[in-house]
Structure formats: structure tokens, C-alpha cells
Amino acid sequence: MVFLRGKVLVIGDTCVGKSSLCQVLSSDGGIYPKNYSSTIMTELIIKQVQLTENNDTVELFLYDSSGKAIYFENCKETWLNADMIVLVFDLSNKESFGHVKFWYEKAKETFLYDKPIIGCVIGNKSDLSSVVNQANIKQMSDSMNMKYFECSAKENQNVMDPFKYLASEYVKKYNENIKKFKQIIE
Amino acid sequence: MLDIPLARTGAYVSFATSNDENHPASNVLDGNSSTFWVTTGLLPQSIIISFPNVVNLKKIKITIFKVQNLIIEKSMKPRAKDFDIVTEKSFKNDNHYVQESEIEFGHNFQARHLKFTISEAYDSFVGIQHILAVFG
Ligand SMILES: Nc1nc2c(ncn2[C@@H]2O[C@H](COP(=O)(O)OP(=O)(O)OP(=O)(O)O)[C@@H](O)[C@H]2O)c(=O)[nH]1
Ligand SMILES: [Mg+2]
Numbered sequence: 001m002v003f004l005r006g007k008v009l010v011i012g013d014t015c016v017g018k019s020s021l022c023q024v025l026s027s028d029g030g031i032y033p034k035n036y037s038s039t040i041m042t043e044l045i046i047k048q049v050q051l052t053e054n055n056d057t058v059e060l061f062l063y064d065s066s067g068k069a070i071y072f073e074n075c076k077e078t079w080l081n082a083d084m085i086v087l088v089f090d091l092s093n094k095e096s097f098g099h100v101k102f103w104y105e106k107a108k109e110t111f112l113y114d115k116p117i118i119g120c121v122i123g124n125k126s127d128l129s130s131v132v133n134q135a136n137i138k139q140m141s142d143s144m145n146m147k148y149f150e151c152s153a154k155e156n157q158n159v160m161d162p163f164k165y166l167a168s169e170y171v172k173k174y175n176e177n178i179k180k181f182k183q184i185i186e
Numbered sequence: 187m188l189d190i191p192l193a194r195t196g197a198y199v200s201f202a203t204s205n206d207e208n209h210p211a212s213n214v215l216d217g218n219s220s221t222f223w224v225t226t227g228l229l230p231q232s233i234i235i236s237f238p239n240v241v242n243l244k245k246i247k248i249t250i251f252k253v254q255n256l257i258i259e260k261s262m263k264p265r266a267k268d269f270d271i272v273t274e275k276s277f278k279n280d281n282h283y284v285q286e287s288e289i290e291f292g293h294n295f296q297a298r299h300l301k302f303t304i305s306e307a308y309d310s311f312v313g314i315q316h317i318l319a320v321f322g
Contacts, residue, residue, distance in 0.1 A: 002206055005227040006310065061228065081229045083310045115309055170227075170310070177311045178209065178224060181251050184284055185219055185315060 001055045006170050008060050009079055011103045012088035013096040014038065014067035017124040020153035021088065022047075022064045025163060029156040039066040042078045049160075049167040058167035060084075079110040084166050085119040091150070092128040097137070104144055118169045120147045120162045127152040191217025192235065192319055200266050200299065201234040214317045222251070222315040225304065232303045234266050235317060240298045242322035245290045248302070251313035253277050253285060255306035260297035269301050279308045284315060295322065 010018045015036065022045045023031050045062040063082070065075045085107045089096040100121060111117055121141045123132065141148040147165060151158035193215040202211035204226040211233050213221040225231040240262060250256070255276050259269035277285045304312055 002208075003226060007228060081306075083227065174224075174226070174311055177252075177309060177313075180281075181222060181224070181313045181315075182220075184251065184282065185222070 002171065002174065003057045003059070004170060004174055005059045005061065006083040006166075007081060008062050008084045008086060008166065009082045009107055010062050010064045010086045010088065011107060012067055013090070013093075013099050013103075016067065016088045016090040016093070016096045017153045018067065018088050019043070019064050021122070021124060021151070021159060022062050024153045024156055024159050025062075029159070032154055032156065038068065039064055041066055041071050041074050047163065049163055051164070051168055051171065053168070054171075056167075056171045058170055060163060060167065062086075076106065076110065079107060082107070082110060083118065084170065085117060086122060086162065086166070087119065087144075087146070088122045088124055089132075090125050091123045091130040091132055092125050094131050097123075097132045097140075100140060101144075116173070117145075118166060118173065119144070120149055120165055122162055123148070123150045124153060126150045126157060127155045191215060192317065193217070195319075195321075196238040197235055197319075199233060200236040201232065201301075203231045203233070209313075214314045217316070217318075219315065222313045224313050225307075225311055227310055229307060230303050230305045231307075231312070232301060233314070234299055234301045236266060236299045237297070240296050243291050243295050243297060244320040244322040245288055246300070246320070247286070247288045247316070247318040249284045249286050249315040250277070251284055251315070252279075252307055252309040253304050253312050253314075254279070254308050255304070256287075257303040257305055258289065259301040259303070261299040261301070262296065263298060266299040266301070269299070272300075291322075293322075 043064045047060045149162040199211045209224040211223045213223045257274045258272045261269045
């Protein structure tokens with residue numbers, strides 16, 4: 001049983017639903033902001049994720065970043081020392097999918113040295129009809145070594161799953177680090 | 187003197203930002219090479235070692251994993267507050283060996299508390315195996 005904390009970057013184009021996902025997640029489905037309110041720079045949302053296996057808890061520090069270009073440079077400064085990334089696009093907006101790789105590359109620059117990236121891709125707004133080809137999504141997620149999730153913040157559909165996944169990968173990494181330290185001192 | 191575990195001199199950990207009960211902060215003082223303190227995520231991470239009274243220190247030796255930047259501060263106050271920076275150290279990334287560092291304090295170095303802050307790291311979780319001291 002461990003209690004870990006990790007910094008998660010939530011990034012992607014403007015209006016894909018990053019803030020909506022974070023709000024729905026942190027309120028356990030209680031709050032879905034009906035009106036769009038553009039995120040200014042970065043907003044911090046803290047969410048504890050309980051894992052059933054071993055009773056581990058991970059407190060995720062979600063850095064909900066604006067997708068607007070004018071805030072980009074300032075946002076990037078808040079990305080330092082991140083542990084995980086969530087790349088969000090809008091299933092009803094092809095362009096937002098096309099930009100996922102861009103966000104990934106930018107986030108990657110802030111992961112120094114050989115620190116491995118734990119992350120996932122979220123196709124949001126699954127309640128709308130998708131205009132993005134499933135095979136393309138798979139190919140892109142695979143190329144970044146990331147698991148793909150589909151959800152709807154609006155309908156509170158599958159919102160918890162990607163964050164549970166991140167939390168469990170983070171715990172896995174923690175246990176691996178401890179194992180590595182033990183090997184080194186042996 | 188380096189060989190005596192600090193815990194046996196009355197020194198103790200008075201504060202730590204991470205506490206996994208299987209790898210507690212007190213492990214850095216126990217002199218046991220197979221135990222260590224692990225941080226449980228986010229930066230910075232700090233640990234404060236307190237002595238029962240003001241001590242004269244010649245040097246300390248620290249062995250760590252995956253630390254990039256370490257800040258060492260001291261306080262002379264009975265309570266652990268009003269810290270002053272003593273030194274800052276950078277480390278190279280190493281996947282196969284512990285990172286070792288000896289810090290010489292020079293003459294007449296006194297402290298009641300030492301604070302070690304990991305401000306930058308090469309990984310999400312870092313470890314401290316030992317903090318050893320040579321008294322003056
Ligand atoms: N249909 C539908 N609309 C959604 C969903 N999630 C968010 N929206 C809407 O999409 C718009 C943008 O949502 P936000 O969460 O503010 O988007 P964002 O990615 O945070 O945008 P920036 O802060 O500008 O980067 C809002 O009008 C939301 O109501 C969803 O799952 N389905
Ligand atoms: Mg937003």
C-alpha cells in the first residue's frame with residue numbers, strides 16, 4: 001500500500017474538452033460545465049485515484065493547460081518536472097486530432113534526460129459522431145507508445161478509466177524504481 | 187567517524203516530505219546499506235536531520251539515486267527554522283551506480299539542523315541511501 005503524488009499535463013487543442021474532463025473527474029461526475037470558459041494559462045486540479053490492487057492511492061496533480069496559442073510559452077513553463085501526460089483531442093474535430101503529435105513533441109521537450117513518459121491519448125466527445133478514422137488513431141497512439149481511451153465528459157462516459165490507467169502505470173514505475181535501487185546497492 | 191550510523195549519535199529525522207512506510211526517511215541514518223529513503227513523487231523533496239544540540243561538523247557524505255540537484259541548508263535554532271544555504275550540488279545521471287558526494291565544511295562549521303532538498307531529479311522517484319557525518 002503506497003500513497004504517491006504525480007504531476008500530469010492535460011494538453012491538446014483549445015475546445016477539445018480538457019477542462020470539462022478535469023471538472024467531471026474531480027467532481028466524480030457531479031459537475032459538467034455547460035458553457036465554454038477558456039482556460040487562462042494553466043489551472044491545477046487535484047484528484048485522488050484509488051487503486052483496488054494493493055490499496056494504492058495516487059494523487060494526481062492535473063495541470064489543465066490552455067490550448068490557445070497565445071498562452072503557449074507561459075504554459076510550457078508550468079510543465080517542468082511532469083511525470084505523466086494526457087493528450088486530448090475532439091472526436092468530432094479532425095484538426096484537433098492532427099495536432100496531437102504536436103502537443104506530444106512539445107511536452108516531450110520538457111521531459112529531461114531518460115525519464116520515461118507515462119501517458120495516454122483521449123478522444124473526447126464520444127457522444128458526437130466521430131470524424132476521425134479509428135485505424136489512424138491506433139497508429140498514432142502506438143507510435144507514441146500510448147494507450148488510447150474514448151470518453152465523453154458531457155455524458156460522464158469512461159472519464160475515470162484513463163486516469164486509473166495512469167495511476168496504475170505510475171505505481172508500477174515506483175515499484176520498478178525501488179527494485180532498481182535495490183539492485184544497484186546489492 | 188563516517189562508520190558510525192548517525193542515528194546512534196542521537197541525530198534524527200525531524201521532517202520529510204515523503205513517507206512510504208516500507209522505505210522511511212529514517213533509513214538514511216541507520217547505517218544499513220541495504221535500506222534507503224524513497225521519495226513518493228513531485229518536486230521539491232526535503233528531509234531535515236536534527237541533532238540533540240549544536241554540533242561541529244567537518245564533512246558529510248551522501249549517497250543517492252537519480253538526484254540532479256541537491257541544496258543543503260543549516261539552522262542553528264533549537265527548532266528547525268531560519269535555514270541558511272550552505273551549498274548546492276549537481277549530479278550526473280547514473281543508471282548503474284549510486285551517486286556519491288562528500289561535502290567538506292571547513293573550520294568551525296556548526297549546525298543544529300541540516301536540511302537536504304532535492305530540487306531537480308532525473309526520474310519521478312529518487313532515493314537517499316545514506317547521510318553520514320564526520321564531527322569536528
Ligand atoms: N458534446 C460534447 N461537448 C463537450 C464535451 N466535453 C466538452 N465539451 C464542450 O466543448 C467546449 C470546450 O470545452 P472545454 O473543456 O472548455 O475545452 P478546453 O479543451 O479546456 O479548452 P481551452 O481551455 O480553451 O484549451 C465546451 O463548450 C464544452 O461544453 C463532450 O464530451 N461532449
Ligand atoms: Mg480549458
